[in-house]
Amino acid sequence: MGRLPDRAGGHRGGVSGTTGRDTRLVETGRLDAWTRGPGMDAGIVNPPVWHASTILFDSLAALDEARRQPDQGLFYGRRGTPTQWALEAALTELEPGAAGTKLYPSGVAAVAAALLTVVRAGDHVLMVDTAYEPSRAFADRFLKPLGIATTFYPPTADVTPLLRPETRAILLESPGSLSFEVQDVPAIVAVARQRNIATIMDNTWATPQLFPAIGHGVDFSVQALTKYTGGHSDLMMGSVTTTAKWWGRLKTKSYLLGYCVGPDDAYLALRGLRTLGLRLDRQGASALTVAEWLRGHPAVARVLHPALPDDPGHALWQRDFTGTSGLFAFVLKRGARRHTAALIDDLAHFGIGFSWGGYESLILPVELDGIRTATSPDAGGQIIRLSIGLEDPADLIADLAAGLDRYEAQF
Numbered sequence: 306m307g308r309l310p311d312r313a314g315g316h317r318g319g320v321s322g323t324t325g326r327d328t329r330l331v332e333t334g335r336l337d338a339w340t341r342g343p344g345m346d347a348g349i350v351n352p353p354v355w356h357a358s359t360i361l362f363d364s365l366a367a368l369d370e371a372r373r374q375p376d377q378g379l380f381y382g383r384r385g386t387p388t389q390w391a392l393e394a395a396l397t398e399l400e401p402g403a404a405g406t407k408l409y410p411s412g413v414a415a416v417a418a419a420l421l422t423v424v425r426a427g428d429h430v431l432m433v434d435t436a437y438e439p440s441r442a443f444a445d446r447f448l449k450p451l452g453i454a455t456t457f458y459p460p461t462a463d464v465t466p467l468l469r470p471e472t473r474a475i476l477l478e479s480p481g482s483l484s485f486e487v488q489d490v491p492a493i494v495a496v497a498r499q500r501n502i503a504t505i506m507d508n509t510w511a512t513p514q515l516f517p518a519i520g521h522g523v524d525f526s527v528q529a530l531t532k533y534t535g536g537h538s539d540l541m542m543g544s545v546t547t548t549a550k551w552w553g554r555l556k557t558k559s560y561l562l563g564y565c566v567g568p569d570d571a572y573l574a575l576r577g578l579r580t581l582g583l584r585l586d587r588q589g590a591s592a593l594t595v596a597e598w599l600r601g602h603p604a605v606a607r608v609l610h611p612a613l614p615d616d617p618g619h620a621l622w623q624r625d626f627t628g629t630s631g632l633f634a635f636v637l638k639r640g641a642r643r644h645t646a647a648l649i650d651d652l653a654h655f656g657i658g659f660s661w662g663g664y665e666s667l668i669l670p671v672e673l674d675g676i677r678t679a680t681s682p683d684a685g686g687q688i689i690r691l692s693i694g695l696e697d698p699a700d701l702i703a704d705l706a707a708g709l710d711r712y713e714a715q716f
């Protein structure tokens with residue numbers, strides 16, 4: 306097979322910044338040139354799932370030509386096939402101002418790849434204290450032995466006093482993992498830009514649908530596609546989307562690290578992406594309904610949800626985000642982790658398990674001990690995290706009401 310059309314070109318739709326949010330989701334990443342096989346005069350809707358390690362070339366000359374431009378078509382399986390390219394093109398188009406996207410076998414791998422693209426020995430990283438715990442562990446246990454120091458900063462702090470001459474990257478995550486603090490992303494970006502420091506944002510909670518991170522000036526928009534984009538709790542994947550300034554370096558570092566994803570998972574993620582807007586709308590609205598109900602419950606001390614008007618992050622959330630996803634938490638007034646089985650074990654509609662962002666609701670007791678160093682790990686009580694799915698919110702509320710009755714009956 307000879308050289309085929311450029312992987313990034315030929316999609317229908319011509320997605321532009323002015324196209325509506327859900328139209329973009331439908332039209333993006335549909336690589337016309339690849340959904341019409343050779344000799345086919347009609348196209349199919351979705352990209353085929355192209356499995357490949359070896360690519361066969363017609364001649365040595367064709368192989369040598371491909372070697373000169375390995376990014377311009379099929380070359381070797383690790384560089385992807387049209388299935389992965391379609392997803393990459395879609396994720397890039399969904400972030401106005403972005404130049405390209407790379408895929409990774411998990412969200413954690415994506416965070417690691419973004420950091421490794423920027424930092425070298427002797428550099429310093431600022432990481433938000435409320436980052437996902439494995440991001441913290443990557444800084445402490447992987448970057449530190451390489452001679453890269455990390456300072457953890459409170460999510461709402463002015464980062465200026467913490468900067469050092471060797472600070473190269475600032476990692477943001479907003480809202481923060483487990484405790485949901487909202488950061489002033491534009492303010493941090495402004496400080497970083499003045500000093501030529503790269504900003505990397507874990508944007509998994511909002512996705513670019515609710516917070517287009519690149520548009521807000523962030524250099525690297527990271528997503529665990531495992532969550533909302535996949536949306537069906539059946540795949541692991543991460544992505545990093547970046548600007549023209551960093552795109553070449555991200556590609557090179559990711560290539561050197563050998564990162565790639567399988568075409569079946571890329572296909573599932575692309576399929577999930579088509580309904581991301583609808584799912585976020587529904588899950589976000591249901592989560593807010595459940596959060597409001599919990600706020601009025603006598604067993605609940607606080608609800609950690611930035612879309613609630615009395616949340617400390619509400620003003621920033623309202624200014625910067627266009628909606629809410631379905632993940633939040635609440636703090637119980639009394640009791641400890643050992644008491645939470647009474648609440649959780651007999652729920653009819655909530656699964657007990659890690660991860661979030663799928664179509665099904667999940668519940669998990671969580672603790673901040675050991676994963677906060679710049680802020681207090683004491684939330685004032687046991688935290689319970691909820692990932693709200695596509696069920697009827699009335700069923701979820703009835704379930705939680707019964708669970709909280711069981712919980713309270715212990716005291």
Ligand SMILES: Cc1ncc(COP(=O)(O)O)c(C=O)c1O
Binds near residue numbers: 412531543
């Ligand atoms: C905010 C956040 N970022 C990244 C990840 C990592 O994603 P993955 O599990 O795909 O490695 C998670 C997983 O829970 C997460 O919650």
